[in-house]
Amino acid sequence: MQVFRHLHALSLRFHLERQTGGMSRDIERGSRGISFLLNFMIFNILPTLFEIGLVTVILFINYDAWFAIITFICIAIYILFSLVVTGVAHGYRRTMNDLDSRPTTRAIDSLLNYETVKYFCNEEYEAGRYDSNLRKWKRRR
Secondary structure, eight states, rough: HHHHHHHHHHHHHHHHOOOOOHHHHHHHHHHHHHHHHHHHHHIIIIHHHHHHHHHHHHHHHHOOEEEEEEHHHHHHHHHHHHHHHHHHHHHHHHHHHHHHHHHHHHHHHHHHTHHHHHHHTHHHHHHHHHHHHHHHHHOOO
């Protein structure tokens, strides 16, 4: 509902530029991402953190405290390393998503404005724009 209201609050310029195709793709991608994140958090991350806590407590109780401290530090370093690498990969993924959305935006907007494209005989122009975006996406892949 928030996305729907936000779309209606956007400027007239945005709607006149007809970013419909990319917008629908981005909304779909965002919905899937939120669903994945919630499932991953509930079924993977929280149980793993709970398990790390239990293992640390067991090591602390049954062995020397250094075993628990070293194990916890190693896991913390691994988590930090994973977050840094994921952050770098996120930048690449964002670029790929943007390049992936552009051809879809061109195709859907061109089809929504089919009459205008036909009236001005711009089929080749629209095909060229679409092909240009596909080539950019292919190069980045």
